[in-house]
Amino acid sequence: MPDTVIVGSGPAGLSAAINLKLHEKDFAWFGSPDFSDKVEKSEKIANYPGAGLISGAELNARFLAHAKEMGLEPVDKKVTNVMPGDGMLMILADNEVYEAKTLLLAGGVVTAKSYEGEEEFLGRGVSYCATCDGFLYKGKTIAVFCGAKRYEHEVEYLAGIAEKVYLSAGYPDCALDLPNVEKITPIKAVQGGMKVTQILLHNAAEIPVDGLFILRSAVAPATLLPGLATDGPHIVVNRNQETNIPGVFAAGDCTGRPYQIAKAVGEGNVAAHAMLEYMAGN
Numbered sequence: 001m002p003d004t005v006i007v008g009s010g011p012a013g014l015s016a017a018i019n020l021k022l023h024e025k026d027f028a029w030f031g032s033p034d035f036s037d038k039v040e041k042s043e044k045i046a047n048y049p050g051a052g053l054i055s056g057a058e059l060n061a062r063f064l065a066h067a068k069e070m071g072l073e074p075v076d077k078k079v080t081n082v083m084p085g086d087g088m089l090m091i092l093a094d095n096e097v098y099e100a101k102t103l104l105l106a107g108g109v110v111t112a113k114s115y116e117g118e119e120e121f122l123g124r125g126v127s128y129c130a131t132c133d134g135f136l137y138k139g140k141t142i143a144v145f146c147g148a149k150r151y152e153h154e155v156e157y158l159a160g161i162a163e164k165v166y167l168s169a170g171y172p173d174c175a176l177d178l179p180n181v182e183k184i185t186p187i188k189a190v191q192g193g194m195k196v197t198q199i200l201l202h203n204a205a206e207i208p209v210d211g212l213f214i215l216r217s218a219v220a221p222a223t224l225l226p227g228l229a230t231d232g233p234h235i236v237v238n239r240n241q242e243t244n245i246p247g248v249f250a251a252g253d254c255t256g257r258p259y260q261i262a263k264a265v266g267e268g269n270v271a272a273h274a275m276l277e278y279m280a281g282n
């Protein structure tokens with residue numbers, strides 16, 4: 001069992017990974033191989049000490065190079081669920097369960113608004129994981145929200161299983177063109193009884209479906225880990241980056257404003273040291 005699992009490969013997750021590696025800890029690190037979309041998209045960054053006036057793409061490339069130099073590479077899997085166990089944590093990443101003594105949540109802030117009904121129907125027709133739940137929809141009709149180009153292969157995977165896929169893309173240049181995939185306008189709500197029966201679009205159209213897959217880069221913290229103390233979209237932490245759940249720490253944008261790289265890096269560092277102390281005492 002690894003000592004730690006890190007969720008998120010932005011500045012906060014990277015900073016924690018570097019510090020844990022320096023302390024020769026065994027950990028699993030999940031996140032995008034492209035590191036942080038947010039850093040990448042920043043036109044000019046002027047307030048990260050030592051980097052001068054730098055483009056986000058250049059700083060992200062430096063983060064990547066630093067990680068590579070230290071033999072660190074995030075595993076391209078999305079963590080969709082965490083279950084606290086007896087003195088350990090069970091973490092579901094894509095289709096696999098990992099166990100760890102400590103967990104760092106560093107997935108950035110979830111700004112996307114949930115769909116109406118999303119939480120209510122989670123596990124009853126709403127899923128965040130194509131590879132985990134896709135097989136349940138063999139020959140059925142589903143809707144998919146694809147939040148970024150990097151999830152298009154998951155849409156293709158679902159299209160290979162389901163009979164019909166209604167696709168809402170959250171980005172402008174979606175080039176997916178498959179015979180059983182029909183593009184739709186933005187989704188407003190997911191509805192049903194015991195299970196999902198339809199989606200409602202912003203243009204008021206109702207489409208009967210058996211399920212809805214939501215492929216976003218981040219999962220709202222309270223959905224990821226039920227019982228986690230949150231304040232709006234933020235995870236509540238103390239000065240050691242500890243959450244209310246023993247062994248679970250959080251760092252970066254997910255803990256609150258200001259949304260800044262230096263804060264994320266600093267909190268990742270504090271969290272790594274606090275996790276080391278926690279592990280030494282348990």
Ligand SMILES: Cc1cc2nc3c(=O)[nH]c(=O)nc-3n(C[C@H](O)[C@H](O)[C@H](O)COP(=O)(O)OP(=O)(O)OC[C@H]3O[C@@H](n4cnc5c(N)ncnc54)[C@H](O)[C@@H]3O)c2cc1C
Pocket residue numbers: 007008009010011012013030031032035036037038039041042043044045046047048077078079080106107108109217218219251252253254258259260261262264
């Ligand atoms: C346009 C723009 C300009 C900005 N300009 C500046 C600036 O000039 N100076 C500055 O200091 N800051 C700036 N920022 C803010 C800065 O980018 C963020 O504060 C910083 O990236 C936060 O780092 P983070 O590690 O907390 O999260 P993020 O950078 O958001 O990284 C989170 C990572 O976690 C991954 N992830 C999320 N959930 C999961 C999951 N469930 N499983 C696996 N992986 C997951 C995501 O894919 C992502 O790779 C800017 C942001 C934007 C959008």
